[in-house]
Amino acid sequence: MTGQPVLEAAVLEIDGVGLQIGGAQILRDVSLSVAAGEMLGVIGPNGAGKTTLFNVISGVLTATEGVVRLDGREVTREPIHTRARAGLGRTFQTSSLFNGLSATENVRLAAQVQAGGATRVTRFPRGSDDANRVAQDRLAEVGLASRGHALAGGLSHGDKRKLEIAMLLAMEPRVILLDEPMAGVGSGDVPGLMDVIRGLHHGGRTVLMVEHHMEVVMGLVDRVAVMHHGELLACDTPQKVMADERVQSAYLGATA
Ligand SMILES: Nc1ncnc2c1ncn2[C@@H]1O[C@H](COP(=O)(O)OP(=O)(O)O)[C@@H](O)[C@H]1O
Numbered sequence: 001m002t003g004q005p006v007l008e009a010a011v012l013e014i015d016g017v018g019l020q021i022g023g024a025q026i027l028r029d030v031s032l033s034v035a036a037g038e039m040l041g042v043i044g045p046n047g048a049g050k051t052t053l054f055n056v057i058s059g060v061l062t063a064t065e066g067v068v069r070l071d072g073r074e075v076t077r078e079p080i081h082t083r084a085r086a087g088l089g090r091t092f093q094t095s096s097l098f099n100g101l102s103a104t105e106n107v108r109l110a111a112q113v114q115a116g117g118a119t120r121v122t123r124f125p126r127g128s129d130d131a132n133r134v135a136q137d138r139l140a141e142v143g144l145a146s147r148g149h150a151l152a153g154g155l156s157h158g159d160k161r162k163l164e165i166a167m168l169l170a171m172e173p174r175v176i177l178l179d180e181p182m183a184g185v186g187s188g189d190v191p192g193l194m195d196v197i198r199g200l201h202h203g204g205r206t207v208l209m210v211e212h213h214m215e216v217v218m219g220l221v222d223r224v225a226v227m228h229h230g231e232l233l234a235c236d237t238p239q240k241v242m243a244d245e246r247v248q249s250a251y252l253g254a255t256a
């Protein structure tokens with residue numbers, strides 16, 4: 001605990017979080033408060049601890065020091081599914097689609113898990129249920145309404161990422177963690193994907209996004225958190241972060 005005041009509107013608080021694995025200190029004393037509806041970029045060189053931070057927030061890993069709170073409630077040691085039920089959703093750096101199923105079926109599965117748990121997936125009628133409606137709505141929200149019948153495996157990288165976001169939306173998250181959503185996406189698909197991410201935010205959701213591409217982050221987010229060697233180097237508006245000398249030498253210097 002760092003003793004910082006708890007912000008009333010903070011939907012996510014990371015307070016003095018550390019992670020030790022074996023002898024290695026992967027995260028060190030990370031404190032960050034994210035307001036409801038905020039869009040936060042997370043940048044930093046490879047190996048800085050960005051994905052690990054998302055893992056500690058979502059419950060894939062448990063912090064060895066400090067506290068994680070969702071809506072003011074401590075979830076530091078809660079499992080992934082409890083945090084998901086509390087409204088936390090994430091995408092992974094690598095794809096998690098069922099390539100042999102259609103786009104609609106992928107989102108349907110996510111909606112069915114949300115509605116009734118994974119074991120009931122096969123018992124939903126196929127034709128005209130709630131899950132189908134949710135799937136259509138979510139596909140439309142990410143701009144894939146006309147691609148519903150396409151096999152997920154046949155979509156472009158950009159559309160795959162949109163489909164992953166549609167699946168995430170079917171889980172009805174209020175706080176969304178996106179880990180390098182532009183990874184592997186052709187430059188022609190980047191603006192469309194940025195629009196989808198902007199839309200998540202305008203829908204009132206809180207978004208945290210790890211992104212390597214500075215120009216993408218800077219054009220989207222309210223604040224930028226800079227990770228370096230497992231520590232939070234700075235967290236401020238894009239303009240202030242860009243002007244920060246420590247950030248320039250540590251991050252920009254390291255990747256130049
Ligand atoms: N489960 C783990 N066990 C041991 N080391 C890990 C584990 N997860 C991540 N690391 C190490 O932690 C550091 C940060 O990794 P990561 O969070 O993936 O960085 P980033 O996403 O910023 O590129 C790296 O040095 C990585 O090798």
Ligand SMILES: [Mg+2]
Pocket residue numbers: 050051052093
């Ligand atoms: Mg990573």
